[in-house]
Amino acid sequence: xxxxxxxxxxxxxxxxxxxxxxxxxxxxxxxxxxxxxxxxxxxxxxxxxxxxxxxxxxxxxxxxxxxxxxxxxxxxxxxxxxxxxxxxxxxxxxxxxxxxxxxxxxxxxxxxxxxxxxxxxxxxxxxxxxxxxxxxxxxxxxxxxxxxxxxxxxxxxxxxxxxxxxxxxxxxxxxxxxxxxxxxxxxxxxxxxxxxxxxxxxxxxxxxxxxxxxxxxxxxxxxxxxxxxxxxxxxxxxxxxxxxxxxxxxxxxxxxxxxxxxxxxxxxxxxxxxxxxxxxxxxxxxxxxxxxxxxxxxxxxxxxxxxxxxxxxxxxxxxxxxxxxxxxxxxxxxxxxxxxxxxxxxxxxxxxxxxx
Amino acid sequence: xxxxxxxxxxxxxxxxxxxxxxxxxxxxxxxxxxxxxxxxxxxxxxxxxxxxxxxxxxxxxxxxxxxxxxxxxxxxxxxxxxxxxxxxxxxxxxxxxxxxxxxxxxxxxxxxxxxxxxxxxxxxxxxxxxxxxxxxxxxxxxxxxxxxxxxxxxxxxxxxxxxxxxxxxxxxxxxxxxxxxxxxxxxxxxxxxxxxxxxxxxxxxxxxxxxxxxxxxxxxxxxxxxxxxxxxxxxxxxxxxxxxxxxxxxxxxxxxxxxxxxxxxxxxxxxxxxxxxxxxxxxxxxxxxxxxxxxxxxxxxxxxxxxxxxxxxxxxxxxxxxxxxxxxxxxxxxxxxxxxxxxxxxxxxxxxxxxxxxxxxxxxxxxxxxxxxxxxxxx
Ligand code: FES
Numbered sequence: 001x002x003x004x005x006x007x008x009x010x011x012x013x014x015x016x017x018x019x020x021x022x023x024x025x026x027x028x029x030x031x032x033x034x035x036x037x038x039x040x041x042x043x044x045x046x047x048x049x050x051x052x053x054x055x056x057x058x059x060x061x062x063x064x065x066x067x068x069x070x071x072x073x074x075x076x077x078x079x080x081x082x083x084x085x086x087x088x089x090x091x092x093x094x095x096x097x098x099x100x101x102x103x104x105x106x107x108x109x110x111x112x113x114x115x116x117x118x119x120x121x122x123x124x125x126x127x128x129x130x131x132x133x134x135x136x137x138x139x140x141x142x143x144x145x146x147x148x149x150x151x152x153x154x155x156x157x158x159x160x161x162x163x164x165x166x167x168x169x170x171x172x173x174x175x176x177x178x179x180x181x182x183x184x185x186x187x188x189x190x191x192x193x194x195x196x197x198x199x200x201x202x203x204x205x206x207x208x209x210x211x212x213x214x215x216x217x218x219x220x221x222x223x224x225x226x227x228x229x230x231x232x233x234x235x236x237x238x239x240x241x242x243x244x245x246x247x248x249x250x251x252x253x254x255x256x257x258x259x260x261x262x263x264x265x266x267x268x269x270x271x272x273x274x275x276x277x278x279x280x281x282x283x284x285x286x287x288x289x290x291x292x293x294x295x296x297x298x299x300x301x302x303x304x305x306x307x308x309x310x311x312x313x314x315x316x317x318x319x320x321x322x323x324x325x326x327x328x329x330x331x332x333x334x335x336x337x338x339x340x341x342x343x344x345x346x347x348x349x350x351x352x353x354x355x356x
Numbered sequence: 357x358x359x360x361x362x363x364x365x366x367x368x369x370x371x372x373x374x375x376x377x378x379x380x381x382x383x384x385x386x387x388x389x390x391x392x393x394x395x396x397x398x399x400x401x402x403x404x405x406x407x408x409x410x411x412x413x414x415x416x417x418x419x420x421x422x423x424x425x426x427x428x429x430x431x432x433x434x435x436x437x438x439x440x441x442x443x444x445x446x447x448x449x450x451x452x453x454x455x456x457x458x459x460x461x462x463x464x465x466x467x468x469x470x471x472x473x474x475x476x477x478x479x480x481x482x483x484x485x486x487x488x489x490x491x492x493x494x495x496x497x498x499x500x501x502x503x504x505x506x507x508x509x510x511x512x513x514x515x516x517x518x519x520x521x522x523x524x525x526x527x528x529x530x531x532x533x534x535x536x537x538x539x540x541x542x543x544x545x546x547x548x549x550x551x552x553x554x555x556x557x558x559x560x561x562x563x564x565x566x567x568x569x570x571x572x573x574x575x576x577x578x579x580x581x582x583x584x585x586x587x588x589x590x591x592x593x594x595x596x597x598x599x600x601x602x603x604x605x606x607x608x609x610x611x612x613x614x615x616x617x618x619x620x621x622x623x624x625x626x627x628x629x630x631x632x633x634x635x636x637x638x639x640x641x642x643x644x645x646x647x648x649x650x651x652x653x654x655x656x657x658x659x660x661x662x663x664x665x666x667x668x669x670x671x672x673x674x675x676x677x678x679x680x681x682x683x684x685x686x687x688x689x690x691x692x693x694x695x696x697x698x699x700x701x702x703x704x705x706x707x708x709x710x711x712x713x714x715x716x717x718x719x720x721x722x723x724x725x726x727x728x729x730x731x732x733x734x735x
Contacts (some may be wrong), residue, residue, distance in 0.1 A: 016587050018577045021420075029420055038471065080409030082470040107648055165431075307496030307721035311641075312677045314464040314476040330398060339470055340477060 010022060029301045031124045039075075043099060051106040052152060053117055054090070059128055067130030068092055068101050068159030069144045069232075071259070074102070075127025078115045082127065084110045084338055087224040088156035088234075088328040089131060089257065104154035104185060109217045136160070136260040141169050143230050146223055146321065148179035148214065149179035149236030156259055157232060158187055161194055176200040178239065180208040214242050227252060234259040239283055268324065268333065268350035277319055277353040278302060287348035289326060294343040297356060304356045305345060309346035318343055323352030381645075382699060389698055396690040397676050400683050401407035407467050411682045415456055415662070416474070422450035426606070427588060443602040448663075449611030451571040452615060453482045455665025456681060462491055464678045482677075485547035489569075493549040496662025499677050503622055503650035504630040510622065511629065513538060513545050517721045519629040524724040527557065531722035535715075542611035542618075547573050562654030613663070616711055617654070621670035624652045625713035626703055647674035648695070653688070653704035660707075661685065671702065 014023040024036035038064070044056035057074075066072055071086045087102035107113040120126075124163060127132065137160050138145075147157040154177055164171050175194075179185045197200040202223045205211035212218050214267070219226050227250060235242045240258060247256040268274070273289035276296055289294040294316055297304045307315035319339045324335040325346040333349045335341065343354065422445050429442030458481030460466070466474045480487050493509060499506035505521040512518040517528040518536055538545045550569060555561040583602040592599040618668065628649040633645065654660070654668040661668050661684075669684035672691055679687065693701040 013587065016579070016583055017591075019575075020482055021581050026420055026424065029417060031423075049398040077409070077469075077471075079405040081405070271384075307492060310500065312463075312499050313491060313495035314462065314467075314678075315496055317464070317467070317477050318518055329394070340467060340475070342464075 002247050009041060012168060017169065021111065023041040028306055032062040033058075033185075035060065037061075038128045038130065039125050042122050042126065043123050043124055043126050045120065048103060049184055051117075051184070052103055052186045054101050055116070055120070056091075056099055056101045056102045057068070057102070057126075057128070063128070063150075064130050065098075066093075067136045067224040068163040069136040069156040070131040070133045071135070072102065072131040073129035074099075075129070076112050076115060076120070077126075078111050083112045083336065084127075084129070088135070090159040090162070092159065092166040094166065103152060103155045103158075104184075132288060133259070135234070136258055137163060143229060144225070145174070146226055146229040146298070147175040147177075148231065148233040148239070149176070150214075150239045152186065153233075153239070153259070153261070154186060154191075154234030156234055158190075160232075161200075165194070165197070170197075170199045172199045174203070174226075174229065175212070176205070176219070176222060178205045178207055178214065178235070179209070181206055182187070182209070185240070214239055216246055220244070229254075229257055230257070232257045232259070234261075236261065267308060272350065273348045274323065274346050274351040277322075279353055279355045287352070289347055289349060290328065291347050291349040292328060292344050293325070293341075293348065293352075296348070297343065302356060306344055309344045311342050314342065316342055316344045319355040320354040321355055324349045359392050363466065379580060381700075383639075385698065386639065386642075386645060389694065389700075390639070390644050392697075393642075393644045393691070396687055396694070397679065399690075400676075400679060400687055404468060404680060405548055408680045409680060412457075412466055412474065412600040412680070419449050419457060421451040422446075422452070426602075430588075430599050430602040431592050431595060434595055439598055439602055443605045443609075446602065446606035447613075450606055450610040451503075451613050452665075453615070454610060456662055457665075458483070458487075459480040459494075459665050459667075460681045462487055462602050463495060465470050465680045467678070482580065483543050483545060483546065484573070484577045484580050485549070486631065488644075489550055489572065490546070493546075495677070499674065501635075502626070502647055502674055504632060504635055504646075505629055506632055509552075510618075513549065513628060514555075516718065520725050521629060521631060521720065522721075525723075527632075528722050531718055535703050535718045537614055539615040540608060544605065547577065558563055573735065588672075616707075617664045620654055620707065620710040621651055621667055621673075623714040623717055624703065624705070624710040625717070626701065629650050644646070644675055645700075646693075647671070648700065648702075650674070651703070652710055652711055653658055653702075655704055655706050662708070671704075 005352075016022070019028060023035055024034060028035040030239035035041065040057040040059040042055055043058045046054045046056070048054055055259040068089055068091065071088050072082045072207065073086050075082050075084045077083075089100050090103055091099070093100040104113055104116045105236045106117050118189065135156050147160075149157050157175065159162070161173070164173070166241060177185075177191070185191070186204075191202060191204070194200050200221075205213070205218075206215055223229070231247065233240060233256065240260065242256065244253075244256065261346050271289045273287045275284055276293060278297060278300070281302055283300060283302075285296060285300040287293060294304055294306055294309065304318070305315055307313035320335050320337060320339050320341050324333050324338050325341050326333050326346050326349040328347055333353075335349075341354070362520050425448055426442045426447075427443030429438045429445065435444055455659060458479060460483070460714035461474055461479040467476050469710040472478055477490070481490075498508050498510045503511060505511055505519050515538065516531055517524065551566055552561055556563065556566070584607065585600060588603060589596040589600040628646075630646060630650065635642075648671055651670040653671050653675045654664065656668055666681035666684045667673055669688050672684040672687040673678070673681070675691065676687060690720070692702050
C-alpha cells in the first residue's frame with residue numbers, strides 16, 4: 001500500500017518534471033526500448049529461403065503478448081517514412097520469454113519487405129502494434145485440425161504447429177501446403193520433421209514441379225474427413241477464394257478460419273473519386289475526385305475542424321483509415337491506413353474511409 | 357499593366373509609392389511566378405527522406421540532453437560558473453525546443469515521417485501557449501493572412517502599432533515601453549494572442565467573453581510554471597533560489613530571442629503590409645507574392661539559422677510552411693533566382709540591420725503618421 005502510494009507519487013512528480021513531454025521521452029535517450037510507445041529490437045535475422053527471412057523480435061515493456069497465429073503490425077522506417085505492415089506470429093508461446101518471430105517474404109516491388117530483406121540489421125529498433133486476430137488454435141485441444149496454406153501463408157500455421165509441439169499435445173493435424181518449388185518452401189526441414197510425428201499428416205504440393213493446385217478432388221483424396229475438421233486457410237487470393245467457395249457450398253463456413261494477406265488495392269482510374277465513409281460519424285457520401293474532402297464532409301452536413309482551407313495550418317488533419325487520396329496541388333495519389341491527411345487539399349481517389 | 361494582387365491601378369500606385377516595391381507584374385507573370393515557386397516546392401519535397409529524418413532526430417536528442425545538462429548544472433547553481441552555464445544551456449534548449457523543433461513540428465514539417473511522436477497533431481511545446489491555440493493564431497491566421505492589417509494579429513500583437521495602416525491613438529505613445537514588455541514576456545504575449553487585447557481596450561469585447569479562452573490557457577500555464585518555478589526549485593532543496601532564478605532567466609532568454617527573430621521576420625524596413633481590400637480575390641500566385649513581399653530573411657551562419665528555427669529563412673518559411681526547415685537554405689537559392697528573374701525584391705540582411713530598422717519602426721509609429729504618408733494611405 002505504502003509502496004504503491006510512493007510509486008504513484010513518483011510517477012506524478014516525474015510527469016510534472018517532464019511536462020510537456022513525458023518522462024519516457026527522456027529515458028529513451030539512454031535506451032530506445034525504454035520509449036513510451038510500443039517497439040522492439042531485432043534480436044536475430046535468419047534466412048529461410050532466397051526470398052524470405054525470419055526476424056526474432058524482443059518487444060519492450062508495452063508488449064501485451066501474442067498468441068501464435070495472430071498477426072502483429074510492424075512499423076518500419078524506410079527512407080525516413082514509417083510504414084506499417086502486418087505479419088503473422090510464427091513462434092510458439094514460451095512462458096517467461098517475450099520474444100516472438102515473424103517471417104517476411106519478399107514482395108516484388110514491395111518497399112517494406114525489400115527493406116527488411118536487404119537493409120534491416122540485428123539491433124535495429126522498429127515500432128510495434130499489439131498482436132491481433134483470432135487465427136489461433138481452438139480452445140478445445142482435442143479438435144481435429146486442417147491447415148491449408150500457400151507460400152508465406154504457412155507462417156501463422158507454423159506458429160500453431162510449434163505451439164502444439166512445445167506443449168506436448170499430440171493433435172490430429174492434416175496440412176496441405178502449396179509452393180512453386182522446393183526452394184521456395186520456407187521451413188522445409190522443420191515441416192518434414194513434423195511429418196514424422198504421429199498424428200501429423202503433411203501433404204506438400206510443388207505446383208511448378210508437377211504438383212496439383214487446390215481443388216475438391218485433391219482435398220477428398222488427401223483428407224477424406226475434411227468436413228469434420230476445424231480448417232484454417234492462408235495464402236494468395238486465388239487459394240482463399242477456392243477454399244472459401246468450397247466450404248460455403250458445403251455449408252461449413254463456420255468451421256473455416258481465414259487469414260487474409262494485405263488486401264489487394266484496386267487500381268483507381270485517373271481523376272476518379274469514390275465513396276467517402278466518415279468513420280466516427282458513421283455516415284457516407286460520394287466524393288468527387290477533384291473536391292476537397294473537407295467540402296465533401298461539409299456538404300454532407302458535417303462540421304470538420306479546419307482553419308486556412310489551403311493546406312498550411314494543419315488544423316484539418318485527420319486519420320485515413322482505408323483507401324487513398326489525391327493531393328489536389330500535385331495530383332499525387334497516396335495514403336496508407338493510419339496515415340494523416342489534410343482534408344482541405346485532398347480528394348478521394350477511389351473509396352476512402354476517414355476518421356473526422 | 358495589371359496589379360499583382362488584383363488591386364485597382366489606384367491602389368497599386370499608392371502601394372508602389374508607399375513601399376517602393378516594383379510591383380508591375382501582369383496577371384500572367386504572377387501566375388508564372390507562382391508556378392515556379394510551386395516547382396521549387398515540388399523538387400525539394402520529392403527528395404525529402406532519411407537524411408532529413410536523421411536531422412530532426414539529432415536536433416531533438418541534442419535539445420533533450422542540453423536541457424538535462426542545463427537543469428543538472430543549475431542544481432549546483434550556488435557556484436556562479438555552474439549557474440551561468442546551466443542557465444545558458446537551459447535557455448538554448450528552450451530556444452531549440454520552441455523554434456527549430458516545436459514551431460516547425462506544429463507546422464507539419466515532419467508529418468511526412470508518420471512518426472506519431474513528432475507530429476503536428478500531437479506535439480505540445482515548452483511554452484505557456486497551448487499548441488492548439490498556437491496552430492490557430494499562428495498557422496492559420498498569421499500564415500494565411502500574413503501582414504494583412506486587421507487579420508494577421510502578429511501585426512502588433514494587439515498592443516503595438518506596426519503599420520501605418522493601423523489607426524493611431526495616444527495609447528501608442530507608450531509603444532517603446534509596451535514593446536519592451538512584449539519582448540521580455542514574449543511567451544505570454546503569444547499565449548494571450550487570441551485574447552484580442554485591442555478589442556478589450558476599445559470595449560468591443562468584455563472581460564467575461566475571454567473566460568473560456570483563458571481557462572484553456574491556464575491549464576497549460578499551470579503545468580509549465582509549476583515545473584519551472586515550483587517543482588524543480590523544490591527538488592534542489594537548499595538551492596531553491598538559484599534554480600528558480602536560473603529557470604526564470606532561461607525563459608527570459610528564450611523570450612527575448614524568439615521576439616527578436618519573429619519581429620525581424622515581418623517588420624524590418626521595406627517589408628510590405630497589406631489591406632483586406634488588396635488581397636480580395638487573391639490567386640495562389642498572388643498569395644506567394646504577398647508572402648514574399650511581407651517577409652524578411654536574416655543573413656547569418658549555420659548556427660544562427662538553427663537557433664532561429666530557420667526562421668532566418670522567413671521568406672521560404674512563408675512560401676512553404678510545411679517544408680522541413682533544414683531544407684530552407686536550399687530553397688532560398690532557388691527563390692532568390694526567381695526573384696531576380698521577375699525583378700522582385702528579396703529582403704535579406706544581417707541581424708543588425710533587420711532588428712535596427714524594426715526598432716526604428718516601433719519608435720516612428722508610436723507617433724501619428726506624417727502628413728504625406730497619411731495622404732498616401734488614404735488615397
Ligand atoms: S484547413 Fe488549414 S491545412 Fe487544412
